[in-house]
Every structure is written in C-alpha cells, then in structure tokens.
Amino acid sequence: MNKKFYISLLIVLLTLLTACSAENANSSAEGNSGEKKKEVTFLSNFPSETLDPHLNYTAVRAGITETLVRVNQDQELEGWLAESWDTSDGGQTWTFQIRKNVTFQNGKKVDAEAVKASLERNIQVSEAMKTALKIKSMEADGQTLAITTEQKLPQFPSELVHPNTAIVDSTLENMEQEPIGTGPFKVVSFEPNSKLDLERYGEYWDGEVKLDRATMTFNEDANARTTALQSGDADIVYRPAIESLEVLKSDQSIKTNVVSSLRTHLLMYNSGKETFKDPNVRKAFDALIDRQAVANEIMAGQATVAQGPFLADSPFSPDYEKKQFSIEKAKKYLEEAGYEKKEGKMVKNGKQLTLKLMTYSYRPELPLISQVLQSNAKELGIAIEIQQVENIDEYLAEKTDWDLATYSLITAPRGDASYFLNSAYMAGGAINPGQIHNDELAKLIEELNQTSDKERRNEVSKEAIQIIDQEKLHSFLVHPNNFVAYKDHVLNWQTSKSEYYALTKDLDVRTK
C-alpha cells in the first residue's frame, strides 16, 4: 500500500515538473512570434532597496534619471542636464544654464524651476546631500538657475555629479517605486532588490535610444551572477566571480571588459600613537608591503599597483615616486627611528615593537593583505596582532587602541580630489580616525577649498598629494579592477570607472 502511495506521489511530482517546462517553452515561443524587440538584461551586484534617486544610485545607473554634471572616463567634468556653469565670486554664487530641449518622462519641460524643486526635495530627504551641497538659496529664471551656497564651495559642480543629486519631477509621489526622470529609460515596474523593468523613453533629449526595453536585476552573490550569465538569465553581468573570469574569457560567446576602478585599498596609520608619529616607522611599513604580490596573488591579477591615492592618469596625480618592496630598506628606516634587532626581535628602549592591525571582511582581500604584512613584519621581529571587526568606521572612530588598519574607498568619485583630501587629512574629517595632522598639508587643502580655477585646483591637489606621498601619511596599495562580462551580441557596452553609469542610450544588441 505504501509503495503504491510513494509511486503515485513520484508521478504527480514528475507531471508537475513537465508542466513547468512545457509552460516555459510556450513563453519563449510567444516571444519569438511577435516583432523582435531589442532588449537586454543587466545583472548588478549593488542591492537596491528603493529607486528614490536621492537615496540610491540605481536610478542613475539604470538611465532613468540624470544629474546636472557628469564625470567622463578621463575623470573630467562635463555638462549633462546643465549646458554650462560659472561662478562670479570664486565659488559661493553659481549660475547654471539648464539645457532647453529636455523633458521629463511624463512630457513636462525641464526648466530651472523644476531643477530647483528637485534639489529642494534632495536636501530635504538626504542628510548626506544636504551636507555636501550646503545650498543656502536658489533662484530660478527660465533656464537659468542661480545657487548660493553657505560658504565658498569651489568644488560645487563636482558635487553635482553625485547620483543622489539626480533631477526628477519632484511634484510626484511614489519616488521609491517610479521616479520620473529625464534619462533614456523609464520605469515599467520595480521589485526592490530583485528586478527593475524599463522601457525606452521616446522623447529622450540626447538622440536615439537604441534599446526598446531593458531589465536590471540584482544579486549580491558573485557565483550566482556568473551562473546567470551562463544560463542566459542575464546578458551583462557586473563583477562576476573573480575565479570564473578565465572560464568566461575562454567562452567564445562571452566578452569581458576590465578597467581600473577609482577605488583604492590602503593602509592607515594611527598618528595618535607615539610609534607612528615618526615618519621613519611609516616609511618602514610602506616598504614592507609587496604591492605586486597583493595585485597578482591576492587579487588574482585583477588590480593595478597603487603609487598614490588616485589613478596615475588622473588630472590631479603628481609623478609619484615608485614604491619598492624591500625588507632590508624597512629595517634601515626602523634603525633610523631608533629600533634595533635583538635576538630576533625589533626593540626600542628594551621593548619589542608590537602592533594591533584592524581589518574587516566585507572586502575579503583585506584580511589576506593584513596577513601578508604580518608575515613580512615578523621577519623583522615585529609582532602584529590582527583583529577583524564588522564595522571598521565605527571601531576606528570610537577606539584608540589600534595602530594600523586596512581600509578601502573610492578616492575621487567625482573628478575632484577635495572629497578625499578634506575627509582624510583635515582635523575632524570623517575618515581621519588616525588623527593625521600636517600643517603644510592643511594649508594646501584650505587653499584648495578657496580656489575655483580648475587648472590651479589640480596643481594644488598635486602639491598636497606630494606631501602625503613623501610623509607616507597613508600607504596606498592597489586599485582593484572593475570587470564586467557580457554576451557577444551586446554592443557599445562601456564599464564606467566611477561605477555611476551603466545603461545608456547607446547600449545596443545585435539582432540575430
């Protein structure tokens, strides 16, 4: 009796499965019978809980909304919804000319008044943007928008590159589900953290949109993303699993695209501690890191060696002195700092050099980098204790018991050095937990904060970075790559260095 029951159960299950696959076959057949639509599915690794452009980057990445200013691949600013801008008083009063031919995806014309309303909502919902933009007042007149900031803010246009400053029709509700922007694609439907369906906006201001439809899906698991590309669930996959890159490259139907990102992995020193007040100790640790090995072995070749905080080809990078890995050199620096190696231990005043290094697992390569440094230091008789924490920012800010920390950030997200210089080297900056203070550097950063001429700004930034480099205030290790894999029928894909842009009007597919 039981056997019968079991067998009939199996039959029911099998019937269900066959019904499913039959249903699947039907749906794809339907797709082929109609007129061939051009569409792609883009699989992103960035989760998206909301579409509200003032709180999340997805709306800009998906081509729904656009900002007034954008940053190109050479890290230079370009007008986007703003044609041009200038300042009459060195960075406190700004006049933006808004493009004339732009409409929102509901047909409304975009004028200065609409941009003003969008920015007003922006600083109301986002504390971050309120802090970044420091807008005091705005006046709209036709296509001209005059903005006055609370203080001189020469980097103001670069702040407007931030995806959270995107321009939307702010008179509408439902911003988290269906923002109405000016981009090439408008929202059809949105499932948070799962799927975003888009269709072409026919009246797009910047020329023909090649695709009819686009879908953006989200998955935070790198292996699952790789699988989705292989199964055809996605045409373009952002950051497939690093270890699958070779397999994907060998697949004839898949193309890969690799660019250096604007992200930098670095080593922080706690200047609040006596040990690291001595530049010689910092120089010693800088020489103890084998950057090439980190890039080749830990990052599986998917990184470039960093000589400084910014990519070498950025407009505000000076000619860095080339970093060399040498345990011998490190030993010399330590000897200059008054240490000596006794019985296999590095000692000063009879005490062994013992340090605490903080790291975190969100970027799995950082704990590995910590271990490499630990073993190199051990050769010199330095004892490093590694501690892993969940939230590195909180820990470094609240505690003072650490000596070193691994860290990672996008140093120049918007074509300007001022964010990194102000946050990491000024007293009270949110990413200066090591209490770095250097008078000469602080003067330069203050000068940068008062300078509005672009050429001069780049010069001042270079001078500041020279000091950081000579003093080894941080040790910059590698710039990880951004890599994207896509099916060969996808055309005009460009991997953005800033990670701000993904779906564009030019993105296209070859119809079979």
Add this chain to the structure above:
Amino acid sequence: MKQTGKRLFELVIFLFVLSFISFVFMKAAPGDPVRYMLNIDDVSITDDRIEELRNELGFNDPIYVQYWNWLIRFFQFDLGESYMTKQPVLNELMNKVPDTLALTFSSMAVMMLIAAPIGTLAALYKNKWIDHLSRIFALIGASVPSFWLGLLFMQLFSVKLGILPAMGKGTFLHLLMPSLTLGIAMAAVYVRLLRSSLLESLGQDFIRSAKARGLSQARIFFFHAFRHCLTPVITIFGVSLGSLLGGTVIIEVLFAYPGVGKLVVEAIVRRDYPVIQGYILFMGLFVVMINLLVDFSYRYLNPEIRLRGGDRR
C-alpha cells in the same frame, strides 16, 4: 471566552516586554546609522556634522526617553520610518512578508513531500535498504551547505537544462529552486525524527490492542500510530516555521528573492533601528501565534492531553 481574554492580555504584556528588551539591547550595541546616512564613503563629512545629526535624531537622549518616544508612536500604530529608505517600516515589512510566506510554505511543502514518505518507509522497513538509504540522505542533507546546494541546482536546472529561472521572483517557477534548496536541508532532520517517533508509537500498547481488536493495517497506521507520532514532529515544525518566517538570508541573497531576512540583516548592519524594532515585534507576534496553533494541535492529535484538560475542569 475568559481563556481567550487571558491569552490576549498575556500577549500584550509579552510584546511590551519584548519591545523594551530589544530596544535596550539594540541601543546598547555599539554604532549607529549616522555614518551610513551621511554617506561618509563618498561625501566629505566632519565629525562635528556626525555629532550634530546624532543630536537631531535624538540618539544622545537617555534610553528611556528614546523608548518612550518610540512607544508613543507605536500606540498610534506608527512604527516609524527606515533611516535608509525613508519609507514607513510597516510598508517595508508588508512588502516583504507575502514573499517570505510564499517561500516558507512552499519549502515546507517540499519538505513534507520528501520527509513523509521516506520517514514512514524507513520506520516500516526498519534496517532494510530503504532505511539505510534514508540515513544516508539525512546525513548528506544535513551536512551539505544550502548555498552550495543552491548553486548546484542553478547549474543543473538553469545552465544545463535551462528549465528554471536562475533568480528573481514572480512566478511559481521562481519559487521552485529556493524551496527545493530549503526543503531538502530541512527534510534531512524530519526524516529521522519521523522515523524514530513512528517506531516509538508503533510499539505502544494501544497499537497492540488495536491489532487485537482486528482493525485493518491501514487504519491502525493512519488513525493511531501516525497521528500519535505527530506530536514531537509538530513541535519541531513550529520551530522551523518560525525560523523560516524570520527569513533565510543566504537563500534570499543567492536567488535574489527579497524577503524579510535580507531586509533585517541589512537593517542590523546599518543599525536601522526602526526596522529592527518593527521586525522583532512582528516576529514575536508570529512566534506566539505559531505556538498557540501548536498547542491547539496537540489537543487534537493526542487525546490524553485533551482528557487531562477535562479532568482539571
């Protein structure tokens, strides 16, 4: 009626205590959402601004003041807004609950379809090949990590066979892989549980007397032995149900199937207090409900419990 009133009163007290304790723990944990709210990783922020926002949000007030403010809003049926998405917490939870429910029940269904026949057969044919097979299945099912199993299913059903979507949600098909992954892992436990529980009830006196009364094999099995063996199974079932409803983060991430698990883990990482607090209350309510149902089912499954209750009255 009186019973129900008493139960309801107990429930309200329980939720009140739960909300207070969780609030204190949440606030006692280091960190707060301010750095995330200010995007320190790409906006130039100073420590002064961080402190200013903390004051604005009342994070520097004494804990009892913060709790009181939360409670006043709660009595107006307002769970507050998420700091990250600025959406009402109730909406955030209600958007996710249906999907989590769907995944919970489909996983449970898969588990039952696997565990019931295998567990029963293993008990009926004790120490025969089917029993050994069930033991091997239980061992493998319990030791294979679910994310890896999920990836294997993806390779098989999406890449090789191309019959199931690899990720996302929406149709019955999207539910199949995640519920198979969860169901198989759970079934491993239930197969052994069902087997041992069934063997125990088959050896009971009442089974022997039922046989003596000349009842049919099938009737004895289904109406006596099987019903009796369900008591421990239902207890564990309640626990599984609770943990599934709490969300299964790994599966949700892997199959991009957004449920409450992912929501709350994000909220915990970012210290999104209103969301965490709303989730704890919601889960507390669910667990109490499930326990009530489990208690109630005992009375039906096991006449002894019902009769003992009658004696007391």
